[in-house]
Amino acid sequence: MSNNLFDFGMIGLGVMGRNLLLNTADHGFSVIGFDKDETKTAALEAAATDGTTVKGVPDLAHMVQQLQSPRKLMMLVPAGKPVDDVIESLLPLVEKGDVIIDGGNSHYTDTLRRVKYLREKGIHFMGVGVSGGEQGARTGPSIMPGGDVEAYGHVKPLLEAISAKVNGEPCVAYLGKEGAGHYVKMVHNGIEYAIMQLISEAYTLLKHAGLSNDELHETFKRWNEGALQSFLVEITADIFLQNDDKTSARLLDVISDKAGSKGTGKWTSQDSMELPVAVPVIDTAVAMRTISGYKDERVKASALYNESGASLTVSTEEWIKQVHDALYFATILSYAQGLAMLYQASKELAMDIPLPEVVSVWRGGCIIRSTLLETFTQAYKQSPDLSNILLDSGVASLVKSAESNTRAIVAQAALSGIPAAAFMSSLAYFDAYRTERMATNLIQAQRDYFGAHTYQRTDVSGSFHTEWNH
Template sequence: MNQQTYDFGLIGLGVMGRNFILNVADNGFKAFGFDLDAEKVDALKKEGGGLEKVNASTDQETFLRALQLPRKIMLLVPAGKIVDQVIENLLPHLDKGDLIIDGGNSLFTDTDRREAYLREKGIHFFGAGVSGGAKGARKGPSIMPGGSRDAYKEVKPIFEAVSAKYKGEPCVAYLGPKSAGNYVKMVHNGIEYGLMQLTSEIYDLLGKAGEMSNHEMHQAFDQWNKGRLQSFLVEITADILAQDDEHGDGELIDKILDKAKQKGTGKWTSQNAMDLGIPVPSIDIAVSMREISALKNDRVKADEVYDRPKPILIEKKKLTKMAEEALYFSFIITYAQGLHQLSEASKEYEYNLNLGTIAKIWRAGCIIRAGLLADITKAYQAKPNLPNLLLDPSFSKEIKGTISSVRTLVAYGAENGIPLPGLSNSLTYFDAYTSGRLPLNLIQAQRDYFGSHTYERTDKSGTFHTEWEG
């Protein structure tokens, strides 16, 4: 084999890996791939446009010998034990100063463990979240790296070249030490769960409350994507609703089974938010709804047992206007929850995250890219320590202009038997967060009554206990 040195190595030549390494090669960097599957190796060689640009092998020794020192090796393999296995296989053959990058959706605590383990052996390691799907990997993803700042400098030119661009700016930035990159990607995916759930609820509402056809809903989402709801998820929803069924009559959306799967990152976001004591109900319910959707057989049986109200129809133009306002409101609320979690995690895990930078690199390339991220970026650049997006003047103005439609539609859903959990959870979060006084004083009294847990008073400082009479 030609002993030419390559700038960048990648292990795992599945769809994401193949597209990412081709992206690297397209941007002027020589790249070498490794996979045990000979068909994947051959496919990459054929598509690469010349072995001097991109090459691959099923032999690990050949792969490692081809890389320029210090080696820069990215892993795009399934999260979990496989990542550890790949690392153990590489270790005996690496030199001090080499860099391993985990580009998968690894749990952030695993990244911390691996980083500490490899640091002792003189090997750099960091996690880099990659968002944008297969097309993003090929044409420009949003990349969220965290770990050793010095190690990141080694791949910074490559990552900036291959990332998505927003008005010429690369959608990648060093985010912080340890597992900062994987953590930010985890919350990104939690927000993604929330936005997808909300979009599905609005689709359901338009169909049931307005008896709108798929074509009419396609037109609504397509129009919204040209305004303040401009986003990847709204854009692809419009496309999906217009897709004909190539295997039958009508549109494909009507033939797809209503059971949504998940890979765990949304669940991790909710679990960790609970650990931190941060409320993210729009994300929590999105995870729960995927779990409820899996109970298809039970749901069908229950549907036969219970009567459901026949929805009172809403005039289509009026419904479309309210639905746009409700979706925009709940998108803002979901981003606000995710960014609040990032803010608190930054303190807890000493990431020193810059929320303005995070919003900035999400503006293009990633699944949750949206026009309003430009406004979110401005909000955090103007006030880096903003506790919550709801306290930003420009967003409070948007909320005030949409809240009436949200209340109307949530009430309508309850009265007409249309589940709108994402929308109602977003509204409940807003109402609770903006309430100067909540009824939790009663809960504190109850806790003190049965468990002597004490309470604080509004008129005196300190903690108190009462011997409540039975």
């Protein structure tokens, strides 16, 4: 700490801000934090590692005054109005050349607006995705910065120091212009939704085959030691063992089935349609969280449509292997759809998102980290401009190896009436994607029939219209 001035400031000392700031201090930076909730500010210093330089101040102006120039400030407050409120509070306090970072889950269009607004005032504003939850923020998250390259230069050493490391490489890289950091984080969360939905479907498929919580734990634990190794599979294995402290049940069995959400999955779906790019597994995951909220209607429909009629008679050992392969197949499809979306968005929105860096940064620290990301990193090393990871021959052989068991699972789920929409969606996407001539020529004919929309032919170029025989 030189001149008694601090290296880095944090606004918002909740789950993410507090932990990221303490992580920053652990890496030798002097840090100062502010939260509008004074109890959080007051608690900050006590939580710091001995020997680190951490200060909490109850006043934003005092915090800004104590920062080295150019000031480097991050906010980790809820997305939306709180971010604009913080910016307005900072404006009278900062100077030209200072760097303000929004590390929360802001919508990238808000980030674009804020970048422009602050650029006019000479202030650098960066949208930076941070993933890893509470633990990741404290010990090493995956960090997705985008925006002003000059501003990135000011914070690069700090972000590299606090990020997760894989094979000694920091899980942070410059991921593109303007709103790219928040765009990449949004799609990260879309993939997160898809994989979480798939895991929950694998859970129900295994439960219908009679697996107990202990057996589910063992199964997921074993899966996490192989091709499905990932953070989400790892924490799922733990979840099955957690006891409830209010009853004698396992906690999972007394948790309501209405799933919450904060919006990033929905934004991914919405934006995919704007581009357009097909991300049906993500769309399905968003829809399933929505249906999970229809509890009262589902109770009535369960009785009306005889849900208890759903039955499954399978060889348990074979079924576990098939569910494993289906989860592997559909997880690859989920990454493929998200990455295809980033590929398209990078071009359409002129963000220059480097996909090789994106998958590399996701290998550690983030919620969707998995061994598959190492495979994708190698694929992009060979072909950095892959429009879809499914076109890589190495990835194709992995997909093919799991295809027939995925078909078996989807068919059995349909026959047994077990909800497995994300598995079905991944297979439906795959079958369409690998079909050279789809049936959409008929849609073209229908559009021209009723609306004179014209069509293109396979043999001659140009647009054609036919007076169809009525």
